[in-house]
Amino acid sequence: GESVGLHLPTLSVQEGDNSIINCAYSNSASDYFIWYKQESGKGPQFIIDIRSNMDKRQGQRVTVLLNKTVKHLSLQIAATQPGDSAVYFCAEDNQAGTALIFGKGTTLSVSS
Amino acid sequence: DVKVTQSSRYLVKRTGEKVFLECVQDMDHENMFWYRQDPGLGLRLIYFSYDVKMKEKGDIPEGYSVSREKKERFSLILESASTNQTSMYLCASSFFPGQGEAFFGQGTRLTVV
Structure with missing residues (x-):
C-alpha cells in the first residue's frame, strides 16, 4: 500500500556538520515529493519539494535528492545550525494525486 | 502572510462528548485537510475536502x-x-492537492479523559 517511511527516527549532529536525512517510499507511481520541518509547538513548514522528473533540487542550504530506482528520497542540510533542530517529515502524493501522505519523521538534534 | 488558523491550541474533553475542531484559512484554497500526529506514527490523513460540501x-x-x-x-x-x-x-490547506505545498495550522492538542 502507500507508505512513506524514514530510515532513522533520530539523528544527532554537531553544529557546522552536514546532515543527511533519508526517506524510503513505496509507491513507484508517486509524482511529487516534499520535505517539511516541524519545530516544537508549531505546525510543519515547507522546506523544499521535487517532482519525479528531477533527480536533484537545491535550495538555500538544503538539497533534495530523488532516486526513483530504489525509491529513496534524501534531504541534505549544509552547515547545520542549532536552529535546524526539529522533526523532519518527507511526504509524497497519494495514488489519486489528491493529498500528501507523510512518513514517520526524523528528529534532528544539533549540538554546538 | 498566509494563514491557517485552528481555533484551539489545547482541548480537554470527556469520553463520549461530541467534539468540534475548527480550521480557517485565508488563502482562498479549495483543498483542505485534517491530519492527526502521534509519536512514532508521523502524520496520518483523516479526511480532506476539495470543494465546499465535498x-x-x-x-x-x-x-x-x-x-x-x-x-x-x-x-x-x-x-x-x-x-x-x-x-x-493538524489542519492544512493547499492550492494544488498532492502536487504542491500544503500550509499547516499550529495544531490542536486534544486530550480525551
Missing part, C-alpha cells in the same frame, strides 16, 4: 466526520470522543 476519506476516518459549509472553513468532528483519539490534530 469530502473524501483519508487513511484513518473511523470515528471522525467533517463539515465544509464555506470555502475557508473546515471542521473535524469527533462524534463520540474516545481516549484513543487523544492526539495532536
Whole structure:
C-alpha cells in the first residue's frame, strides 16, 4: 500500500556538520515529493519539494535528492545550525494525486 | 502572510462528548485537510475536502466526520470522543492537492479523559 517511511527516527549532529536525512517510499507511481520541518509547538513548514522528473533540487542550504530506482528520497542540510533542530517529515502524493501522505519523521538534534 | 488558523491550541474533553475542531484559512484554497500526529506514527490523513460540501476519506476516518459549509472553513468532528483519539490534530490547506505545498495550522492538542 502507500507508505512513506524514514530510515532513522533520530539523528544527532554537531553544529557546522552536514546532515543527511533519508526517506524510503513505496509507491513507484508517486509524482511529487516534499520535505517539511516541524519545530516544537508549531505546525510543519515547507522546506523544499521535487517532482519525479528531477533527480536533484537545491535550495538555500538544503538539497533534495530523488532516486526513483530504489525509491529513496534524501534531504541534505549544509552547515547545520542549532536552529535546524526539529522533526523532519518527507511526504509524497497519494495514488489519486489528491493529498500528501507523510512518513514517520526524523528528529534532528544539533549540538554546538 | 498566509494563514491557517485552528481555533484551539489545547482541548480537554470527556469520553463520549461530541467534539468540534475548527480550521480557517485565508488563502482562498479549495483543498483542505485534517491530519492527526502521534509519536512514532508521523502524520496520518483523516479526511480532506476539495470543494465546499465535498469530502473524501483519508487513511484513518473511523470515528471522525467533517463539515465544509464555506470555502475557508473546515471542521473535524469527533462524534463520540474516545481516549484513543487523544492526539495532536493538524489542519492544512493547499492550492494544488498532492502536487504542491500544503500550509499547516499550529495544531490542536486534544486530550480525551
